[in-house]
Amino acid sequence: MYINFIYRLRSLGVPVGPGEALTLAQALLAGLHENSVDGFYYVARATLIHHEGHLDAFDRAFLAEFEGIEDVVPELTEELRNWLDEAMKERADQDEESQEYEELTAEQIEELKKQFEERLKEQTERHDGGPYWIGTGGTSRFGQGGKAKSGISTGSSGKGRGAIKVADARAYRPYRSDVVLDIRQFEVALKRLRAFVREGADEELDIERTIDATARNLGDIEIVTRPPSKPNTHVVLMADVGGSMYPYGELISRLFSATKKATHFKDLRTYYFHNCVYGEVYETDKFTDPVPIQELLRQCGPHYKLIMVGDAYMAPYELLAPMPYSAPAELRVSGLDWLTRIHQHFRRSAWLNPEPESRWRGNTIEAVDEVFDMYPMTVDGLSEAMTHLNRR
Amino acid sequence: MSLEFVEFTGTESYLTDPALEAAVRCALTLEKPLLVRGEPGTGKTLLAEAIAEATGLELITWHVKSTTRAQDGLYHYDTVQRLYDSRFGDHDVRDIREYIHMGPVGKAFQSEERVVLLIDEIDKADIEFPNDLLHELDKMRFVVSETGDEVAAKNRPIVVITSNAEKELPDAFLRRCVFHFIDFPDAELMRQIVEVHHPGVNDQLLSQALDTFYQVRELDNLRKPPSTSELVDWVTMLIAASPGSQLDKELALGSELPYLGTLLKKEQDLDSLRNRGSRFQRPRY
Numbered sequence: 001m002y003i004n005f006i007y008r009l010r011s012l013g014v015p016v017g018p019g020e021a022l023t024l025a026q027a028l029l030a031g032l033h034e035n036s037v038d039g040f041y042y043v044a045r046a047t048l049i050h051h052e053g054h055l056d057a058f059d060r061a062f063l064a065e066f067e068g069i070e071d072v073v074p075e076l077t078e079e080l081r082n083w084l085d086e087a088m089k090e091r092a093d094q095d096e097e098s099q100e101y102e103e104l105t106a107e108q109i110e111e112l113k114k115q116f117e118e119r120l121k122e123q124t125e126r127h128d129g130g131p132y133w134i135g136t137g138g139t140s141r142f143g144q145g146g147k148a149k150s151g152i153s154t155g156s157s158g159k160g161r162g163a164i165k166v167a168d169a170r171a172y173r174p175y176r177s178d179v180v181l182d183i184r185q186f187e188v189a190l191k192r193l194r195a196f197v198r199e200g201a202d203e204e205l206d207i208e209r210t211i212d213a214t215a216r217n218l219g220d221i222e223i224v225t226r227p228p229s230k231p232n233t234h235v236v237l238m239a240d241v242g243g244s245m246y247p248y249g250e251l252i253s254r255l256f257s258a259t260k261k262a263t264h265f266k267d268l269r270t271y272y273f274h275n276c277v278y279g280e281v282y283e284t285d286k287f288t289d290p291v292p293i294q295e296l297l298r299q300c301g302p303h304y305k306l307i308m309v310g311d312a313y314m315a316p317y318e319l320l321a322p323m324p325y326s327a328p329a330e331l332r333v334s335g336l337d338w339l340t341r342i343h344q345h346f347r348r349s350a351w352l353n354p355e356p357e358s359r360w361r362g363n364t365i366e367a368v369d370e371v372f373d374m375y376p377m378t379v380d381g382l383s384e385a386m387t388h389l390n391r392r
Numbered sequence: 393m394s395l396e397f398v399e400f401t402g403t404e405s406y407l408t409d410p411a412l413e414a415a416v417r418c419a420l421t422l423e424k425p426l427l428v429r430g431e432p433g434t435g436k437t438l439l440a441e442a443i444a445e446a447t448g449l450e451l452i453t454w455h456v457k458s459t460t461r462a463q464d465g466l467y468h469y470d471t472v473q474r475l476y477d478s479r480f481g482d483h484d485v486r487d488i489r490e491y492i493h494m495g496p497v498g499k500a501f502q503s504e505e506r507v508v509l510l511i512d513e514i515d516k517a518d519i520e521f522p523n524d525l526l527h528e529l530d531k532m533r534f535v536v537s538e539t540g541d542e543v544a545a546k547n548r549p550i551v552v553i554t555s556n557a558e559k560e561l562p563d564a565f566l567r568r569c570v571f572h573f574i575d576f577p578d579a580e581l582m583r584q585i586v587e588v589h590h591p592g593v594n595d596q597l598l599s600q601a602l603d604t605f606y607q608v609r610e611l612d613n614l615r616k617p618p619s620t621s622e623l624v625d626w627v628t629m630l631i632a633a634s635p636g637s638q639l640d641k642e643l644a645l646g647s648e649l650p651y652l653g654t655l656l657k658k659e660q661d662l663d664s665l666r667n668r669g670s671r672f673q674r675p676r677y
Contacts, residue, residue, distance in 0.1 A: 043417075050566035187519050
C-alpha cells in the first residue's frame with residue numbers, strides 16, 4: 001500500500017530502495033506506528049530518509065500520497081517572486097538547454113514572471129519532468145526538483161499537530177540539497193591528491209624494524225625510531241568569481257569549503273581572479289589583498305599542484321589584449337600569456353570548468369583549453385583531473 | 393526475527409517529541425544504529441545519555457577525533473608493552489591475549505549486559521571512517537587478527553551515532569541507520585531552555601532577545617548562525633549589563649545591538665548584519 005509512496009519518493013530524487021521498504025515493513029509489523037497516521041509519518045520518515053536534505057521531499061511526497069492533495073499547484077506567492085528575482089543565482093542548475101551564455105536582464109526576468117503566470121493558467125495538472133510545464137524535475141524554468149535548486153511550492157505554514165499538518169508545514173525546505181556535486185564528492189576527489197613523507201626528528205617507534213633488530217640482537221631490545229609521517233601535498237587553488245561565473249558561485253564555494261576542510265595538504269593557497277589572470281590574483285573574493293603573479297610564483301615552487309577553476313568564457317579581447325593597462329610595458333601581456341606563464345611554472349596543473357563540455361568549442365574556452373588540461377566539473381571530470389595532477 | 397516493541401518517552405531532564413520517540417523506537421526495535429544529526433548545541437549527545445538512563449543500561453562512549461581510525465574502536469594490540477615486558481617485566485609474554493585491549497566497540501560487544509554505545513561526532517574522523525565500521529556494526533562481530541579470535545556481541549548494543557550537519561556521510565553507511573534530524577528549538581522551547589539557565593529572567597528582556605535572535609538567524613549569508621549556546625551567553629551579558637534586569641533601550645534589529653560579539657563569532661557575519669538593507673552589489677564584470 002505504501003509502495004506507491006516509495007516510488008513517489010524516488011521520483012522526487014530521494015534514494016530509497018528495497019532495503020528501506022523492508023525496514024519500514026518490519027517497523028510496521030512490529031506496530032511501531034501505533035496504528036496512527038502520525039505514527040506512520042514519523043516511522044516512515046525515520047526509516048526511509050537518511051539526510052535532512054530529503055526531509056522536504058518526504059513531506060511533499062507524503063502530502064501528495066496520503067492527503068489526496070494534488071501535489072503542488074503554486075500560487076504566485078511572495079516566495080515565488082523572490083525566487084524569480086534570484087533566477088540569476090540559480091541559473092547554473094537550470095538552463096542546460098541554452099547553448100550560449102546569456103545575461104538575464106531585468107526585462108527578461110519580468111518576461112519570465114509573465115510567462116510563468118500564463119503557463120500557470122494553462123496548466124491543469126501536476127507534471128514531473130519535461131521541459132515545459134511547471135512541475136518537478138525536468139528542465140523547465142518553472143517548478144521544483146530536477147535541475148532547479150530551489151522550488152516553488154506553497155505549503156501552508158500552519159503549525160499544528162498531526163502528520164499532514166506537519167508535512168504541510170514543509171519545515172525542512174531550507175535543508176534541501178539536490179545538487180550535482182556535493183561537498184563529500186569534492187572531499188573524496190581531493191583526497192586522492194594526498195601524499196605523505198617522513199620528515200623531522202625521529203619521534204615515532206618503528207615497531208617492525210624494532211622487532212627485527214631485537215631479534216637480530218638475540219633478544220636484547222634494540223629500539224628503532226623514525227620520523228613521523230606528514231602530509232606532503234602543496235596545492236594552489238585559483239578560482240574565477242563574479243561575472244559569467246556568478247551562477248556557479250554556490251558550486252565554487254562548495255569546492256572551497258571541501259578544500260579547506262581537507263587536512264591532508266601541507267600547504268594550501270587559495271586565490272581569486274576575475275575572468276582571466278592579469279598580473280595579479282586576489283586573496284579574497286571581493287578582489288582585495290592582491291598578490292602579484294611573480295611574487296606568487298616565487299613563493300610557490302613548481303612542485304605545487306595548481307588547480308584553476310573557471311568557465312574561461314569571456315570576450316575575446318579580455319583574453320588577447322595586453323593587460324593591465326596601467327602596468328609597465330614588460331608586464332603588459334595578454335591574459336593568455338599570463339595563463340601560459342603560470343602553466344609553464346607548475347609541473348602539474350589542471351583547469352576545472354563548470355561549463356558543460358558541449359560549450360567548449362568556438363570561443364575563448366577553446367583557447368584556454370589549449371594552454372591548460374581542462375576537465376569538466378563533474379564527478380568523472382574531477383576524478384580525471386586528480387589522476388592527472390598525481391602523475392609524476 | 394521476533395521484534396520486540398521498545399518504548400522510549402524521554403527522561404525527566406530530556407524532553408522528546410513524537411518524531412524523536414518514533415525514531416528511537418525504530419532504532420531499538422529494528423536493532424539498527426540511530427544516526428542523530430543537527431546543529432551543534434541541539435542535544436545530540438545528551439540523547440544517548442537519556443536513552444541509557446531510560447533503559448537503565450550502561451553507556452559506553454567513543455569520542456571520535458580527527459586522528460581516530462576505525463580499528464581504534466575495536467581493539468588495540470599493545471606491542472610496545474609486550475616488547476618491554478619481554479625484556480624487563482616479569483609478565484608472561486607468551487600469551488598475546490594479555491596485550492590485546494578492547495576499544496569502545498569491542499567492550500560493548502563483550503559486555504555481559506546489553507549496553508548503549510555512543511559513537512560521538514563521527515564526522516570528525518577521516519571521510520572513510522564510517523565505511524570502515526560498516527561490517528562490524530552490521531554483523532556485530534569482528535576478528536582480532538593477531539589471535540584469530542572472533543569477538544561477537546553477546547548482546548546487540550544500542551548504537552547511537554551523532555554527526556554535525558555540516559559534513560556529508562557515505563550513502564552505504566546512511567542506508568544502514570535509522571535517521572533523526574534534531575530540529576532547531578522553536579521559540580517556545582527556546583524560552584524554556586533559557587529559563588533553565590537563567591531562572592527568573594526578566595520577561596520583557598527575554599522576549600525581545602528571543603525575537604531578535606530568531607530574526608538574526610533568519611538573515612541570509614550568515615556563515616555561522618547563532619545557536620542555543622550563543623543565545624544563552626548573550627542573555628547572560630544582557631542581564632549583567634542591566635542590573636535591575638530592566639532594558640534601557642530597544643533590542644531591535646537595525647539599531648546598534650549590545651554585545652553582538654557573543655551572538656555572532658565571525659567578522660563577516662557582523663559586517664553583513666551591519667550592511668543589511670544595502671542590496672547585494674553585482675560584482676564588476
